[in-house]
Amino acid sequence: MTIYVGNLSYRATEADLKAVFADFGEVKRVVLPTDRETGRMRGFAFVEMIEDAQEDTAITELDGAEWMGRQLRVNKAKPREDNPRASWSKKEY
16 A cells, blocks of 8 residues: 655655654655656655555554644555546557
């Protein structure tokens, strides 16, 4: 499972997120997407932990918590869907 962390401060770093989630177990991976054009953080992240039970606890404890002046949105990440706007370019005519 992957955890979605939304409404992040733009100052948050990978190390910051690892430290927060380490309170609930071992963090396997943190991904902080950035804007392609500006290079700025996009205000959300994905976190993976070693055990699902640890992820469930982290979600329960951190969803709605205030961190770095922002109220976090923490939940299970939804699978990425193909971009329907770009699907026309994949069709053969």
